[in-house]
Amino acid sequence: MEKQELDHLLTQLMGKPAQARQFQFKTALALMEGRNVVLTAPTGSGKTWAPVLPFLYSWLNQIPFADRLIYALPLRSLASGLYQSTRSALENAGLLKDEKNINGSISVTLQTGNHKGDPFFCGDLIFTTIDQLLYSYLNLPLSVTQKLANVNAGALLGSLVILDEVHLLEPRRSFATVLEMARRLRDFTSFVFMTATLSSEAVSLVAKEMQAVELSVESDELLELPSHKDKQRTIRWTGISLNAHNVLEVHDCGRSIVVCNSVQKAQTIYRELNQAIRKEGYSPKIILLHSRFLPSDREEYEKELARYFGPDATETDCILVATQVIEAGLDISADNLHTEVCPANSLVQRAGRCARYAGDRNKGTVWVYDVEKDASGRDKLGPYRERYTSALIISTREKLSGLPPVLMDFYFEQRMVSQVHGETEFTAIQKVIQTLKDRRKQVNNVLRFGRAECGRDLVRDVDSVNVLVHAHPENLNLNLPWQYLSVPRASLWSLKTYLESGEQWVAKVPVTTENGDDDEAIVQWKEVKSIDELVLGSWLVSLNPAFSSYNKAEGLCISIPGAEMPMQLRPGKKTSDFDYCCEMFAQHLKAAVDACRIQLVKNGRALKAISQTYQIDEKRFETVCLLSTALHDVGKLSVKWQNGIRSWQKERDPGHAAFLTGEPLAHSTFTWETDREKNRDPRYFRGNHACEGAFAVFNCLVDWCAYNFTMETYDGIATASATSIARHHSAQAKGLAVFQLEPGARDWINQALATAGLSDCEVAELLDSPDKRDIEDFTGSLINPESKDEKFMPLYWFLVRQVRLADQAALASKEGGD
Template sequence: MVLYPYQQRVRNHILQGKSVILQAPTGAGKTRAALAPFIEGFFDRPDSTPRKCLYVTPMRVLANQFYAEYRALADSYCRRHGRHLDVRIQTGEQPDDRRFEGDLIFCTIDQFLSSYLVMPYSLPYRLANLNAGAIAGSYLVFDEFHLFDPEAALPTILHALPTLSRLAPVMLMTATFSIHMLESLTSFLSNAEIVTLTRDEITAIDCRGGQSPRQRYWTAVDQPLCADAVLQRHQRSSLVICNTVTRARALYRELKQKVGQNTELLLLHSQFLPNDRRRIEGELQRRIGVNANRTCANVIVVATQAIEVGVDISAEVLHTELAPPASLIQRAGRCARYPGEKGEVIVYRVEKYAPYAFKPDELLKREMDTAWQWLHECKREIFDFTREQELVNTVSAPRDEQVIDGLNADRVNRSNYIHTCQQGNRRGASRLLVRDVDSRLVLIHPNPDQLLDSPYDAIGLNIPVYSLRAMVREWLQRSVTAPWRVKRLDERQADDRAESRQMVYHWVDVQDTKELDETAILVVHPVLAGYSEREGFLPDTGDLPFVSSLPSATTRIERALQPLQVETYTEHIQRVLQAFSELALPELRYAAPALERAANWPEGSLIQAAWLACLLHDVGKLSSAWQQWAHAYQQAINQPVAKHVALAHTAFDRQNPSHVQAQQQVSAKIPRPRHASEGALACAEIITEALGKQPSLTKATITAIARHHAPFVNDCQPFQLVPNADQILACTVQYIPSALRQHIKVNLLWKQSNINQIQQFGNLITTPDDQFGWMAYTLLVRALRRADQRGTGLGSGAL
């Protein structure tokens, strides 16, 4: 398919390594403009273009739509040409790529930013540092950029972009930013170009196929949105958009009492299970989608922002509550969407401004009020893209200026807060750095202990915290008989050891809504709340059939915790290095050289650091204490190993009671020591010498080794290695590329720590203040953890 002229301009910029800020109307093909150069580069320019693309959307429905479209295109291309592009999706409701391992990944802003901030919503705490390294060196596309929270997500993104855009192109796409905002954004990107469409280009796209342009009449009415107002205007198809799920649910129930038998009524919001959501979206497509016979329709759809973008439908009349101009324009895109159609957009006043604003002086509230005044003066006008831009430039420009001024004024404070979060202090981070409507997974079950095997995989609903607080207060106070009401998930490492591979989960009764900040998952007793396939999550209705459940064992997050087989140290290192070469090294193919150029490091140094990290990551297990524990455990399970053999893994099956009992008994007599930080310290001189005394890269490598089990460890315990540790290490050096072997000086291994080294260990840990060192750490620890997981799987026979 031939690209539009503006898409060709975007392609040329991206393939030249430039970032792009694109402004184009809805339906103009922005997604194709963004992805065409990535796909071309992926297949035809593998040495000079990014190997991974993260396509970030403000809403999961948009990610769902693009994923379905491009997964089908990639499958078709593979069948015809035998060339594979791994297309995946990662959202709260469809977490199919929790580790960001695909080539083209469609994800929501929550998933992206939480990973960047080293607090990924998709993974348990112990894997917190796994995903950040997938971002560096990836081609980043931010769609509907104007919809990102200007007080949380937007500033966090703009904090990240100056460094990330030095490694790979970044694309920001919008239909509704003011000119001031577009120009201001260029200062946050390295080597950026603004691409806009001429009036002739817009007309040509609107009239493709010989159709006449669509027409939408806008009206603002000074009354709240209600069922009677909808029914008075209804003819064949009406779309009603409320700002909150609570409002949408109430209006749906009101309409349900008043509509006639021949009128179909549908409800769609974010609190449906994925299968029901897809079913409802399918019903919408069949009734008012692009291929539907809309002249025969008689349907009223009540929805929230969930339908604002990505749902390809067209209604005759749109009833919408007042929202920021960007959102109103997106909503209008679901009315008279196709060429030749005419439609009506009616905007209603609101008393409450949630979820956009909660305080009287907030920027978005003032912008919404100004938008109302501007629209009220229009008196039923036809809005084309030019008129929509007038609305944005008139109403949103003042807020955009304040946002940019605020970003610049608060840059240091926000940077410090982001860095604090990246180092493990998460308190309040979701609300302040991602968006104020961060959510919690809510499960419904009478006996939630049945879900503890893998609670993050349990089927439930993601509910915004601002809504959940009111729900929890009501659940705690409602007059019902129940053995308990609401519980939160508490998680920690087994035996409180930071490096344990196992997590211990249990439920704690919720006494106060403040406890929502302390957990990612809640469970409510089914006498208090329920779920309906027609209305979604029902916080006010209990005793319904639905209860949360776990998926099959093969699809769970915790599936990596397979039974272990006994494995020697040399065997494990060989397998990890093999896994690194096959799995992790390809992901560094573009990112590592890009970071080396940006940081002015020697060519190939980051790849060398990655080999070093994998080679040396388990040196701490060569301590006398760790080997003593491992051999005692093998003896306790009646599978002894010769004392002279250095072990990396013992045989362990957590489903085997004798293994669990033996582990507890041996650990009571011989505490199993930590090994990650200790191995990092033991190898510090080896790493320093091998990397040519590059301080930032050396610290990044040491930090990656220290944190390949515990993502925020900063300390080190005393250790003493076995006498022949240097000889064992020398035996493993043969498994790295020959060109690197000469740089490994095994004689620099520290076999025993001293008090000064232990006290100074924190100085060897990299921090986000060193932007390139931190980025190198995220790449290295990701490569190491993926290689270690795969290598361990190879050793256990699980792969």
């Protein structure tokens, strides 16, 4: 790969002449060689494109070094901003694959708490949050039910995983889990860690642990960057708390950005500014931006920002009030940036939105304000109240408080970050690396038992919950892909007084009762009675508009009464997940196997990594994937299951061609809107089938793997395969019920295998009628990350992902399903 080739690609993406910078080219070379990278580059340098360019280049030249790119950032706003800008760039180059251009090369997706566009990480270039990534790795994904928790981890194998702004991660929680994940997946996944402000001492530690190339922007290249060339940006410590008067006093009809440490503070400043301009006759445009807006409203405001603050802005006299959402990812710049004091590395990120551009917009002032005090005189630290981050704020304040106005260039930033964070970061990360074995044990325990509450200790303590504001949530169909808002659970504490008054309901949560592997769950809404129940409870909360509200200008306002939140469906999603067409067992088996074959073509790097790591034949492992997919529904061939589905189909649609064949069925005709109540009739109950199917074929899988793999690997692969079948409907399934297979089950399976092109994988012996000992021992036969099976966990993740996605694809195919 020559640099000129990257220059040409970048020119296409930008829609104008452009050249890749040296650090971008060096990053590209390292990744193409299969190396991990730790990259340090300042805000505005173009570090985003450093890993994205080689990924695109390799795909376009049909020499991919990764099956997909997963780009993870600490804040959902950053992910959303980069998603939008990258989509636009690919659209410029005619490379974007979407509903408008199905012939494009690259699909770009966004998966965050507020925009669940790719819950299973199926895109080619995926933007997400580090929370979403880590919870997916832990098999505790934030945006799908716990039943689906084992689908996403397999997406990491064969991927290029970018972790941007890693300096914002808390060392004892998310950073430690990131490093543990990188160590476990070292042989399967490429990693790039990127930072603007992580201290040099900490960067070297991380690079050594990652066995990575350490890269940075050289001094001469830095001074030529438009964002740093001839920059005249001054930083001033004010020593007072932030208020609207301070902002308006120096605004002078220019461009001002106000950054607050919390949504509540930002909303307060926004209201104060509006009151002040009405009272004093000012006329600036005021925009509020934070994480609690519906995506449609947020996108509207972000488009407005380009007119006032973007690189080609033509309008002035605007004040943007925001939170940490603008610390990275948004290409905007102001003349005056007002910010509450925060850790030095975050302060540098915020300051990157001032005097960002060359020419007449390279001058500006960063005004730093002290945090407010509570009634007891203590600092109100908001999201920085934990001991680790509160100490950093205090240190940053000490460094600034005695400082006269001074030029804030890159070297000043490096010194300040090193003084505040250097020793602390080095010590914290060194301890993390020394205790990664302990973190591995914690992760394995979570993987084994699936306890969501443990994830908070491994990712971050600020747990989030989906929220809506609705007076009658029981009227909502939760199977529809509603657009919720995701907020920290701690933000709901302001409702405590209302909950204690008990005059009327303040919040409700859905309570779900499962109804078998395939049947839709029964949902009832329960009133929340205490603050503990509210902040420690459900994945979804409906707030009463008598106590909370939503409005287009301010977003979600907790503890302020008003209007309901508009209920919007996420774009491009099905309106129901529970519509099926009648289809035969053999028909579904073939459709699933065909879908799996297509998937495997898209996972070439993962397959190669698995075959090399476990020293197994790649084609034989592909057969394991296909065979596991083919056998995933064997449990449906039980007498009870077939009796139940035939009874339903006979009443629902007895003339359907698949039913009339007399062959075993995999699915029946079912429409959620009209059939869900009737389907609860005990006459149609079929029970579970996943664990039963795994039990039935377990010996067949062991025999096949023993014949095709070595003594060291066959048992682990067979266990992973059986577990992928047992858990293809529920990630923690382990209960085996008594069942008896239909007399012709073996023949039906072998005929279907032959039709699907797997005649060499005939099953010889099926097990059924498990006794008490079989049932007790079954859980122990499944994969256990706290045992010798640990090394086969990545293989299991890949395998179960292929089975579950193929099952879904088969249901949506024309051959079978709806």
